[in-house]
Amino acid sequence: MNSFRHKVSLIYAGFILVWALSRWLIQDRFWLFALLNMLAEYYFVPLPFLILMALFRNEKKALLSLAVPLAVFLIFWGQLYLPKFxxxxxxxxxxxxxxxxxxLVTxxxxxxxxxxxxxxxxxxxGFQELSRHNIPPLDAGLLAAYPYNTFAEFTGARSDVGLVSRYPILSVERFSFPPEERAMHAVINWNGRRVHVFIVHFTANNLLQQTLAGAPALATERFGQRAYQVQRLREEITGLDEPILVLCDCNMLDTSATYTAMSEMFTDSFKESGWGSGHTSISSFIPIPYQRVDYIWHSAEFLSTHTVVGNNQSSDHHPVISHLMLRP
Incomplete structure (x- = not known):
């Protein structure tokens, strides 16, 4: 029996190691590996049970094998579970x-x-999936506390982005963000300091709305679109020398290549000052948050001191709220 559990631990450790190497070497360049990256967090669900079983049985070889997936988990997600001071x-x-x-547009x-x-x-x-149905009541209901907004910029599209602010909005402009053009660049006056705020909505996967035969082509298309959207954002911030925030339904996980590209430009506020999984997305068949796809990114001028996933009532996303300060 000890030998069997050791073999199970070896096979499991080998699987995790193969995934980690493919994540590093291939990333999202091939659709199948991109899909595997989407599920990566759940590959580690068996890990605590296997470790506890090996500890209980004092199986040192199994524990040695399980050190590999434990190390991989800590590399990718360990920071999320460390205390923040x-x-x-x-x-x-x-x-x-x-x-x-x-x-939620509906x-x-x-x-x-x-x-x-x-x-x-x-x-x-920063709102995503604004519609002609919810903009007028939001405008009326939030105006007293938030006298500045971009609702006048609503394009009439089925789903749009927008900004509501306690602080003056100095300028607003759209920028190219194909295919659905859900992107906005605003500048606010925060206590005399100009802050650039980008509200963006990246392309969703929508793989469950596709047949199995069509999934590879759709996955390739959607991962490619998000990669291009990151590039568009990179082009928009080029030359800016003032603080930047990106309020984003990014439709990506922190194991994706697009996350890596975003983290080359910005800091992920939740990873910096949040705790736990940070899951924000829910669905009709999974009623609890099961993926982290909503982010607040910031430039180097900011420090995030506290970030949480907020409560939700009628959307398929939970909000993310972050407290940010300018570094001295």
């Missing part, structure tokens, strides 16, 4: 509370969206 200087610095929230409960915002009490909110 505030820095001394942050106690006396003002914080900008930013929120990103995909409100949502017909604007009051519940307003309730979520009021409970979180952010200073700025």
């Amino acid at each position: 505030p820095r001394a200087w942050t106690a006396s610095h003002p914080a900008l509370r930013a929120m990103t929230y995909n409100v 949502n017909r409960n604007p009051q519940q969206i307003i309730d979520v915002v009021v409970e979180a009490a952010p200073d700025i909110i």
Whole structure:
């Protein structure tokens, strides 16, 4: 029996090692590996049970084998489960509370969206999946607390992005973000400091809406579109020398190549100052959050001191809220 459990541990460790190497060498360049990366977090569900069993049975060879998947997990997600300690200087610095929230384009409960915002009490909110149905009630319901917004820029599209702010919005512009063009660049005046705020909505996978035969082509298309959208964002920030925030339904996981590309430009606020899985996406057949696809990214001028996943009432996404301070 000991030999059998050792073999199981070896096979499991080998699988994790092969995935980690493919993630490093191939990333999302081939659709099958891109899909495998989407599920990667769940490959580690058996790990604590295997470790506990090996400890209980004092199986040293099995424990040695399981050190490989444990190390891989810690490399990818260990930071999310470490305690976060505030820095001394942050106690006396003002914080900008930013929120990103995909409100679901078919949502017909604007009051519940307003309730979520009021409970979180952010200073700025980047919305995704705004529609002609929810913009008017959101405008009316949030105006007293958030006198500045970009609702006048609504294009009439089925799904759009927008910004609501306690602070003056100095400028707003659209920029090319194909295929659905759900992107906006605003500049706010935060206590006399200009801050660039990008609200973007990356292309979704929608693989469950496709037949099995069509999945490879669709996966290749969607991963390619997100890679191009990251490139467009990179082009838009080129030359900017002021603080930047990106409020994003990025439709990607932190094991994807697009996440790596984004992290070359920005810092992931939740990874910096959040705790836990940070899952935000839910579905009709998985009623609890099961993936982390919503992000608040920031440039080097900012430090995120506290980031949480907020409550949700009527959307298929939970909001993310982050407290950000300018570094001294």
